Amino acid sequence: MSDVIIQLVLSGILWGSVYALIASGLTLIYSMMSIINFAHGDLLMLAMYFAFTFFLKFNIDPIYSFPVVIILLGVVGFIIYKILIRRVIEAPMFAQVFCTFGLGVFIQGLAQFIWSPIYRNIPTPVLSGVWRIMGISVSKSQVITAIVAISAALLTYIFITKTKTGWSMLAVSQDSEAAALMGIPVEKIYSLTWILGAALIGLAGSFMMEFYYVYPTVGTVFSNIALITIALGGFGSIEGAFLAGLIVGVVESFSGFFLPSMLKPVIVFSLYLVVITVRPKGLLGRVS
Amino acid sequence: MTALLKLTNIAVAYGDVPALFDVSMEVKSGSITSVIGSNGAGKSTLLRSIVGLNRIHHGSIFFQSTQIDRQKTEDIVKSGISLVPEGRHLFPRLTVTQNLIIGSYYNKNKQSVLDEIEFVFQIFPRLKERHRQLAGTLSGGEQQMASIARGLMAKPQLLIIDEMSLGLAPIIVEELFDLMIKIRSMGLTILLVEQDVTSALSIADYAYVMQTGRIVLEGASSEVLNANIVKTAYLGL
Amino acid sequence: MKLPRKFTEYAILIIIIVTIFIVPHFVSSFGIHFFIILTMYAIMAIAWNWVGGYAGQVSVGHAVYFGIGAYSTAIVQEMFKLNPWFGLLTGVLVALLFSLAVGLPTLRLSGRYFVISTLAIGEIMYSLVMGWDFVGGGGGIYIKKIFYSFRSLTFTNIISYFYLIFAFFLLSTVLTIWLENSKLGFYLRAIKGDDEGARALGVDLRTNKQIALSMSAMMTAICGVFWVNYASFIDPESAFINTISVRILLMAAVGGTGTALGPVLGALIIIPLTESSRVLFGSSGRGLDLLIYGFLIMIIAVAQPRGIMGLFNRLSKPQKIDQELIT
Numbered sequence: 117m118s119d120v121i122i123q124l125v126l127s128g129i130l131w132g133s134v135y136a137l138i139a140s141g142l143t144l145i146y147s148m149m150s151i152i153n154f155a156h157g158d159l160l161m162l163a164m165y166f167a168f169t170f171f172l173k174f175n176i177d178p179i180y181s182f183p184v185v186i187i188l189l190g191v192v193g194f195i196i197y198k199i200l201i202r203r204v205i206e207a208p209m210f211a212q213v214f215c216t217f218g219l220g221v222f223i224q225g226l227a228q229f230i231w232s233p234i235y236r237n238i239p240t241p242v243l244s245g246v247w248r249i250m251g252i253s254v255s256k257s258q259v260i261t262a263i264v265a266i267s268a269a270l271l272t273y274i275f276i277t278k279t280k281t282g283w284s285m286l287a288v289s290q291d292s293e294a295a296a297l298m299g300i301p302v303e304k305i306y307s308l309t310w311i312l313g314a315a316l317i318g319l320a321g322s323f324m325m326e327f328y329y330v331y332p333t334v335g336t337v338f339s340n341i342a343l344i345t346i347a348l349g350g351f352g353s354i355e356g357a358f359l360a361g362l363i364v365g366v367v368e369s370f371s372g373f374f375l376p377s378m379l380k381p382v383i384v385f386s387l388y389l390v391v392i393t394v395r396p397k398g399l400l401g402r403v404s
Numbered sequence: 405m406t407a408l409l410k411l412t413n414i415a416v417a418y419g420d421v422p423a424l425f426d427v428s429m430e431v432k433s434g435s436i437t438s439v440i441g442s443n444g445a446g447k448s449t450l451l452r453s454i455v456g457l458n459r460i461h462h463g464s465i466f467f468q469s470t471q472i473d474r475q476k477t478e479d480i481v482k483s484g485i486s487l488v489p490e491g492r493h494l495f496p497r498l499t500v501t502q503n504l505i506i507g508s509y510y511n512k513n514k515q516s517v518l519d520e521i522e523f524v525f526q527i528f529p530r531l532k533e534r535h536r537q538l539a540g541t542l543s544g545g546e547q548q549m550a551s552i553a554r555g556l557m558a559k560p561q562l563l564i565i566d567e568m569s570l571g572l573a574p575i576i577v578e579e580l581f582d583l584m585i586k587i588r589s590m591g592l593t594i595l596l597v598e599q600d601v602t603s604a605l606s607i608a609d610y611a612y613v614m615q616t617g618r619i620v621l622e623g624a625s626s627e628v629l630n631a632n633i634v635k636t637a638y639l640g641l
Numbered sequence: 642m643k644l645p646r647k648f649t650e651y652a653i654l655i656i657i658i659v660t661i662f663i664v665p666h667f668v669s670s671f672g673i674h675f676f677i678i679l680t681m682y683a684i685m686a687i688a689w690n691w692v693g694g695y696a697g698q699v700s701v702g703h704a705v706y707f708g709i710g711a712y713s714t715a716i717v718q719e720m721f722k723l724n725p726w727f728g729l730l731t732g733v734l735v736a737l738l739f740s741l742a743v744g745l746p747t748l749r750l751s752g753r754y755f756v757i758s759t760l761a762i763g764e765i766m767y768s769l770v771m772g773w774d775f776v777g778g779g780g781g782i783y784i785k786k787i788f789y790s791f792r793s794l795t796f797t798n799i800i801s802y803f804y805l806i807f808a809f810f811l812l813s814t815v816l817t818i819w820l821e822n823s824k825l826g827f828y829l830r831a832i833k834g835d836d837e838g839a840r841a842l843g844v845d846l847r848t849n850k851q852i853a854l855s856m857s858a859m860m861t862a863i864c865g866v867f868w869v870n871y872a873s874f875i876d877p878e879s880a881f882i883n884t885i886s887v888r889i890l891l892m893a894a895v896g897g898t899g900t901a902l903g904p905v906l907g908a909l910i911i912i913p914l915t916e917s918s919r920v921l922f923g924s925s926g927r928g929l930d931l932l933i934y935g936f937l938i939m940i941i942a943v944a945q946p947r948g949i950m951g952l953f954n955r956l957s958k959p960q961k962i963d964q965e966l967i968t
Contacts, residue, residue: 211947218936222938226932232927297489
């Protein structure tokens with residue numbers, strides 16, 4: 117029995133670190149400009165399609181094409197900020213919600229137009245097979261993905277808390293007008309935030325293509341989980357999002373084992389409702 | 405003395421509501437200039453316009469004979485104007501030192517930033533004691549000091565301070581006004597916007613009085629202090 | 642000062658309502674079907690607006706109430722063979738109870754946590770019904786129509802269904818106008834404008850928000866009840882899927898939240914758009930309908946973040962001062 121539990125915890129953490137990576141991009145954008153990006157999962161879907169296309173057209177595996185996918189997603193993030201988000205940054209929160217919903221629908225339409233609604237995956241990923249250690253088996257691709265995800269989230273965290281540019285981002289997030297008075301180019305910091313947030317998604321999407329399939333609405337599933345994750349961790353808390361990502365992964369893994377898989381989302385989303393009832397600002401949210 | 409900052413006939417409106425009408429003023433190099441007026445007279449709007457947070461609809465603003473009224477805030481700050489905003493506006497969840505470093509955003513030379521921090525710590529020794537504390541946990545007076553220190557970190561030529569004395573104990577206000585004279589002696593030009601009329605006029609060389617978006621009186625501060633309009637409206641004499 | 646603007650708004654609303662009533666008499670049965678969908682969604686947008694617009698509690702999972710209404714009545718009618726009117730009563734009651742259960746923990750949350758809660762509840766209900774074999778799981782429930790009469794809420798004539806849903810449309814409009822001019826509406830605006838301020842004035846925040854939420858839930862559930870009896874079929878995809886929630890939200894958003902006319906205008910824009918682009922482009926499977934739909938939403942968000950009503954306000958009162966800019 118303890119083997120099963122270790123196995124479940126491990127696979128939960130593997131998935132959880134992916135959730136944490138996806139959520140870290142979302143929470144970064146939220147904490148900088150208080151915009152909940154409902155199209156976040158659709159950016160993930162786009163990244164997965166990019167990785168898939170590199171494989172399809174040039175036979176390049178995602179573990180080699182990911183730097184390009186990251187750059188491409190960064191560019192997409194930059195364009196989204198410049199064309200769309202910049203114009204709704206002063207708008208009521210509600211307009212921001214429906215604006216990013218619209219963006220998500222648009223990206224889904226685009227994906228369906230370009231890649232058709234068929235489920236796609238990479239039949240022969242480089243990272244295939246499993247490792248067996250003391251009776252516990254883990255898929256190689258998921259272990260590598262988890263390591264990449266945790267490193268990327270850590271690097272982002274270090275960048276924000278230890279560098280001057282990171283502090284400028286924190287300054288903008290805490291008081292954008294005062295930041296402008298310090299000579300910080302607030303617009304550029306916002307652009308950087310979107311580039312960074314989308315690039316993190318690019319990384320997640322690339323590696324997920326090693327073991328997951330892609331279709332135009334795949335993002336919705338991950339959007340919802342990412343939204344739950346950042347709310348569970350406490351809006352604006354980067355550490356909280358990371359922690360919550362791991363928790364969601366483990367909870368999902370256990371409920372998937374003990375309950376019909378149909379009920380997996382029920383447990384995960386109920387977890388949020390239970391936590392939020394006890395802690396209305398999430399796990400690590402600031403009570404202001 | 406030459407004019408460091410020169411505003412000519414500027415007008416500002418929020419939507420359709422005019423906030424400033426035809427305001428002209430000068431801040432002479434090396435001076436302490438004061439703008440006084442009651443709440444809602446347009447003082448903050450004036451300052452926001454100088455640093456490009458509001459766009460002016462009419463007129464022009466020159467700083468060191470460069471026109472700045474179409475420039476971005478970051479470029480205006482870069483060219484040598486620091487605004488210490490009303491209500492301090494520190495970054496509450498950064499430490500005092502981090503706040504100061506952010507204040508020197510454009511200074512890419514690490515050593516010179518550290519020197520500058522040492523320098524402002526000399527002016528405000530109390531900040532040195534608190535340098536690892538989160539700015540949001542400082543007392544009101546300390547926050548005001550940190551905010552001024554942060555403004556100095558950009559090594560500005562013109563330091564603008566909006567409502568420095570607001571909400572502070574009289575003894576701290578006095579201390580801060582004394583510091584203004586000290587800072588001026590280091591070669592900075594200071595533009596003070598104040599509701600504490602007596603204190604402001606006691607240290608200023610020149611003063612402007614604003615009412616409902618207009619400048620209604622200007623002159624050497626001793627003259628302004630004795631003007632009837634100031635006596636009745638602000639000093640209650 | 643305020644009366645003329647509201648007067649124009651109500652006048653336009655009445656003109657639209659009369660038009661919606663008249664036109665179906667001159668179109669094909671497919672056209673009537675379209676008007677039924679339009680009217681039903683307009684009701685849901687209006688109901689969403691009570692809680693999302695006036696009370697400022699943005700729900701991104703409002704389909705749950707539609708689904709609850711639909712499933713409650715389907716269970717009562719199909720499993721227990723009871724009269725559809727009893728189904729209607731059950732649907733409304735279950736929605737009321739559910740909204741109380743939801744409101745109790747979530748209405749004390751601040752805005753964004755509330756938004757995510759509605760999302761979570763939507764996902765939970767979808768998955769639960771999907772996995773609940775008693776109600777057919779993913780297969781859904783078919784309703785056998787036996788009698789065709791007003792007494793059993795089923796008609797041979799499609800226009801009768803239109804009259805039925807139109808009656809509920811009228812009811813929801815009357816309720817909105819009542820809400821706007823009642824003490825409740827005043828409190829909700831106060832809460833939305835300034836939570837703390839309203840509390841200081843002694844306004845009971847949660848009770849007032851709860852009333853708005855429950856009203857909204859019941860009205861949305863009525864649409865679900867109607868839909869089951871009209872379409873004779875319900876499954877998780879057509880009841881609880883979040884595209885319904887998104888569509889409800891978008892109608893109110895595009896039209897303008899917190900106004901009587903806004904949600905109706907939003908329905909007039911969104912429903913023809915989604916229905917026609919689906920008919921024109923949807924069958925190609927190439928996603929053109931989504932492209933157009935998403936693009937227009939973004940355009941409106943950028944150009945009119947307060948919805949069409951924002952434009953309306955500007956036109957009707959050009960001298961109006963934007964108070965938010967000054968403070």
